[in-house]
Amino acid sequence: MTQATSAKVTKLNRVERNAWTKQKIFDAATKVVGKYGYAEASVARITEVADVAQGTFYNHFENRQELLDQLLPKIGLDMVHFIRARTGTADEARQEIERFSAFFDFIREVPEFLRILNEAEFFAPAGYQKHFDNISSAYLRILQRARAAGATSTFSDEEFEAIVQVLMGARGYLSRRYSYSEHGVTAVPDHVISAYRKLVTHGLFNVPDEETKS
Amino acid sequence: MTQATSAKVTKLNRVERNAWTKQKIFDAATKVVGKYGYAEASVARITEVADVAQGTFYNHFENRQELLDQLLPKIGLDMVHFIRARTGTADEARQEIERFSAFFDFIREVPEFLRILNEAEFFAPAGYQKHFDNISSAYLRILQRARAAGATSTFSDEEFEAIVQVLMGARGYLSRRYSYSEHGVTAVPDHVISAYRKLVTHGLFNVPDEETKS
Amino acid sequence: MTQATSAKVTKLNRVERNAWTKQKIFDAATKVVGKYGYAEASVARITEVADVAQGTFYNHFENRQELLDQLLPKIGLDMVHFIRARTGTADEARQEIERFSAFFDFIREVPEFLRILNEAEFFAPAGYQKHFDNISSAYLRILQRARAAGATSTFSDEEFEAIVQVLMGARGYLSRRYSYSEHGVTAVPDHVISAYRKLVTHGLFNVPDEETKS
Amino acid sequence: MTQATSAKVTKLNRVERNAWTKQKIFDAATKVVGKYGYAEASVARITEVADVAQGTFYNHFENRQELLDQLLPKIGLDMVHFIRARTGTADEARQEIERFSAFFDFIREVPEFLRILNEAEFFAPAGYQKHFDNISSAYLRILQRARAAGATSTFSDEEFEAIVQVLMGARGYLSRRYSYSEHGVTAVPDHVISAYRKLVTHGLFNVPDEETKS
DNA sequence: TATGAATGAGATTTCATTCAT
DNA sequence: AATGAATGAAATCTCATTCAT
Numbered sequence: 001m002t003q004a005t006s007a008k009v010t011k012l013n014r015v016e017r018n019a020w021t022k023q024k025i026f027d028a029a030t031k032v033v034g035k036y037g038y039a040e041a042s043v044a045r046i047t048e049v050a051d052v053a054q055g056t057f058y059n060h061f062e063n064r065q066e067l068l069d070q071l072l073p074k075i076g077l078d079m080v081h082f083i084r085a086r087t088g089t090a091d092e093a094r095q096e097i098e099r100f101s102a103f104f105d106f107i108r109e110v111p112e113f114l115r116i117l118n119e120a121e122f123f124a125p126a127g128y129q130k131h132f133d134n135i136s137s138a139y140l141r142i143l144q145r146a147r148a149a150g151a152t153s154t155f156s157d158e159e160f161e162a163i164v165q166v167l168m169g170a171r172g173y174l175s176r177r178y179s180y181s182e183h184g185v186t187a188v189p190d191h192v193i194s195a196y197r198k199l200v201t202h203g204l205f206n207v208p209d210e211e212t213k214s
Numbered sequence: 215m216t217q218a219t220s221a222k223v224t225k226l227n228r229v230e231r232n233a234w235t236k237q238k239i240f241d242a243a244t245k246v247v248g249k250y251g252y253a254e255a256s257v258a259r260i261t262e263v264a265d266v267a268q269g270t271f272y273n274h275f276e277n278r279q280e281l282l283d284q285l286l287p288k289i290g291l292d293m294v295h296f297i298r299a300r301t302g303t304a305d306e307a308r309q310e311i312e313r314f315s316a317f318f319d320f321i322r323e324v325p326e327f328l329r330i331l332n333e334a335e336f337f338a339p340a341g342y343q344k345h346f347d348n349i350s351s352a353y354l355r356i357l358q359r360a361r362a363a364g365a366t367s368t369f370s371d372e373e374f375e376a377i378v379q380v381l382m383g384a385r386g387y388l389s390r391r392y393s394y395s396e397h398g399v400t401a402v403p404d405h406v407i408s409a410y411r412k413l414v415t416h417g418l419f420n421v422p423d424e425e426t427k428s
Numbered sequence: 429m430t431q432a433t434s435a436k437v438t439k440l441n442r443v444e445r446n447a448w449t450k451q452k453i454f455d456a457a458t459k460v461v462g463k464y465g466y467a468e469a470s471v472a473r474i475t476e477v478a479d480v481a482q483g484t485f486y487n488h489f490e491n492r493q494e495l496l497d498q499l500l501p502k503i504g505l506d507m508v509h510f511i512r513a514r515t516g517t518a519d520e521a522r523q524e525i526e527r528f529s530a531f532f533d534f535i536r537e538v539p540e541f542l543r544i545l546n547e548a549e550f551f552a553p554a555g556y557q558k559h560f561d562n563i564s565s566a567y568l569r570i571l572q573r574a575r576a577a578g579a580t581s582t583f584s585d586e587e588f589e590a591i592v593q594v595l596m597g598a599r600g601y602l603s604r605r606y607s608y609s610e611h612g613v614t615a616v617p618d619h620v621i622s623a624y625r626k627l628v629t630h631g632l633f634n635v636p637d638e639e640t641k642s
Numbered sequence: 643m644t645q646a647t648s649a650k651v652t653k654l655n656r657v658e659r660n661a662w663t664k665q666k667i668f669d670a671a672t673k674v675v676g677k678y679g680y681a682e683a684s685v686a687r688i689t690e691v692a693d694v695a696q697g698t699f700y701n702h703f704e705n706r707q708e709l710l711d712q713l714l715p716k717i718g719l720d721m722v723h724f725i726r727a728r729t730g731t732a733d734e735a736r737q738e739i740e741r742f743s744a745f746f747d748f749i750r751e752v753p754e755f756l757r758i759l760n761e762a763e764f765f766a767p768a769g770y771q772k773h774f775d776n777i778s779s780a781y782l783r784i785l786q787r788a789r790a791a792g793a794t795s796t797f798s799d800e801e802f803e804a805i806v807q808v809l810m811g812a813r814g815y816l817s818r819r820y821s822y823s824e825h826g827v828t829a830v831p832d833h834v835i836s837a838y839r840k841l842v843t844h845g846l847f848n849v850p851d852e853e854t855k856s
Numbered sequence: 857t858a859t860g861a862a863t864g865a866g867a868t869t870t871c872a873t874t875c876a877t
Numbered sequence: 878a879a880t881g882a883a884t885g886a887a888a889t890c891t892c893a894t895t896c897a898t
Contacts, residue, residue: 205414587837590816
């Protein structure tokens with residue numbers, strides 16, 4: 001997916017060679033950041049993994065930050081497609097659980113994603129912003145559509161925006177807590193999924209009777 | 215709170231002077247990290263703000279990291295006390311909303327907290343770990359007590375652990391989205407609070423009838 | 429000899445420029461260590477003399493120590509060649525005196541050598557080790573060959589190893605005592621040479637008759 | 643010998659307390675330099691071992707260097723006495739072997755001596771100078787007396803001075819090579835002693851007949 | 857377009873010495 | 878005389894970026 005085809009290098013025209021070099025750098029950055037984090041992703045290290053000279057880097061990217069900021073949005077789109085493909089046509093609550101599970105499946109598919117996502121806020125703020133805009137607007141539409149279908153509790157648009165943050169926060173924190181391990185990324189335990197399902201379907205607290213109308 | 219009293223400097227004995235200097239460094243670090251982030255919090259900058267020599271720093275802290283790792287747990291305890299003081303004796307759901315609101319109030323009291331919290335995971339992992347252990351164990355006890363009082367839906371201990379992550383993730387992500395602004399920290403909008411209340415009391419989705427037993 | 433040719437700098441290709449820069453650093457280090465000693469040979473000072481930026485240093489040497497450890501063995505080889513070229517085909521005792529004299533001649537040729545040699549044990553232990561292995565194994569072979577030619581008193585291989593240490597110690601201590609002076613390095617006095625000759629040809633003490641068989 | 647009596651500290655008058663503190667620092671320095679070398683002998687480390695405050699150091703020594711420069715001469719005198727006590731009344735050649743052996747015995751008695759001696763040249767030049775003046779003048783007198791007794795080959799005073807350097811160089815280099823080991827200081831092998839004896843009694847090389855008169 | 861050596865600012869840390877108490 | 882916190886200069890090393898070939 002983010003893998004540069006290692007096919008024949010010969011017989012490429014100028015444009016193709018150019019794109020191929022850029023892709024090599026991009027893939028190298030994904031690997032390096034995914035494995036060692038943004039802080040350790042020096043231009044020297046990235047270009048070494050990409051097997052190009054340091055100077056070559058600057059023929060393709062304005063500076064180090066530009067590349068780092070492109071990392072998350074690109075993989076983020078992969079994630080959206082991955083999740084969409086795994087979401088069925090059951091009722092809305094079930095679909096949300098499917099999306100939730102698919103998120104963790106994606107993390108295992110692309111182990112670099114977790115680190116790239118989590119660190120981006122501080123090391124690639126522009127990329128983080130872009131990714132979050134992508135995700136949250138998509139998520140918001142999903143919720144609005146569910147509401148239109150009468151499948152949700154009563155939430156205003158503004159409240160939905162907040163809910164989107166909560167749901168993304170849940171994924172972010174849970175993945176940090178449950179997906180990291182010594183070597184590689186592990187599957188998320190079932191009780192995490194069930195806890196999430198209960199929360200989004202019934203809430204957390206029983207409400208005393210007289211308050212149920214609020 | 216984390217502010218060194220700038221009262222009389224004269225007439226302090228050796229022990230007091232020593233503590234006072236350390237506190238000056240600590241306060242300076244809080245300010246600097248809160249304003250510019252850990253990455254920009256060089257020892258040079260911190261000691262400049264603290265108005266001590268760079269060498270003095272190393273009389274009080276083993277190294278830069280040690281100080282950074284102390285920052286979050288210390289302020290985190292302030293937060294716990296702050297929230298506890300603002301939590302009443304109403305029903306459990308209301309108390310949770312009070313805690314939630316109080317969290318955002320605390321952020322406004324100590325504007326540095328937000329940045330110190332959010333960046334700690336990567337720049338002060340030991341401190342982050344300590345803080346999160348503090349918070350999540352306290353939170354877990356709260357939920358268990360509520361469950362014992364029959365105030366929550368049916369969750370296992372393991373599920374509660376996951377819920378704690380979700381609730382902390384909610385605070386983390388919402389505060390990033392709604393509390394930051396150009397200059398300083400703003401109050402969180404009411405619809406964020408109402409969205410949170412609805413989620414924890416009723417959940418997000420209506421569940422089709424035949425599923426209600428699950 | 430260890431002097432970078434200051435000839436045309438222009439018209440060098442990349443490889444040549446690279447080697448030339450490294451040689452400039454090397455020569456600068458030789459000068460600096462020779463004049464001020466290892467302790468004062470900071471990277472800042474060396475690069476200033478070499479007229480390159482500090483960062484350039486680390487393109488050519490892993491770290492400061494690596495350079496320092498290369499200094500002695502490199503010049504040490506120059507010394508070996510120098511001495512070998514000055515050693516004739518007279519009897520073994522005379523050859524040893526020639527080598528001894530040539531050692532002091534070399535010191536005057538390369539005045540930096542003395543300090544680089546003497547301080548290396550503590551400031552560049554790896555380089556010192558390498559140099560001494562070079563020298564002592566060569567020296568040992570010389571003695572063994574002389575013994576095979578019946579030109580020495582009766583010594584075992586182990587005793588020869590000790591003798592090598594003594595002969596090197598003699599050069600080391602004598603050069604410290606007689607070659608240093610206010611400014612620059614002076615020739616060694618004749619009586620030093622004659623004393624050495626007498627020692628290695630007749631020993632120091634007359635032996636009472638009854639002991640001569642031991 | 644260099645050990646501060648750890649007897650009653652109480653009941654000392656001002657002068658005694660003063661001397662006792664100075665001795666504590668001195669002993670600590672001996673230990674530290676002997677074990678870790680001059681370079682690692684920071685004032686902080688020495689005073690910590692001596693169990694006094696850093697500032698106290700400067701009540702007894704002008705500066706760090708002054709102390710370091712006193713170390714070697716003081717222990718050097720101990721060595722002279724030690725060797726003298728071990729030298730018998732046999733013929734001069736045997737006495738020299740006794741002195742040589744006693745030197746290595748002393749090294750084992752006072753293991754710190756070796757390092758303090760070897761590093762002094764560069765880290766405590768003044769102390770090194772003083773020590774060497776002490777030793778070499780004493781040594782010179784020994785040789786002159788032996789010559790007066792007709793026990794040596796024909797050497798002039800100047801040649802004797804050079805010989806003294808050679809003999810000291812022999813001890814220095816041999817001790818570095820044969821006395822150091824992983825932990826502690828080891829006895830010198832017999833073949834080192836026999837090699838030395840042969841050298842000083844018979845010389846190293848057989849001299850062709852026609853040269854024997856030179 | 858690719859190369860990779862050169863740059864130099866900036867970061868952390870050490871440590872001999874001072875000095876007020 | 879003893880204390881130990883404060884000082885600040887100096888050292889090593891990193892790394893994003895430039896630029897001549």
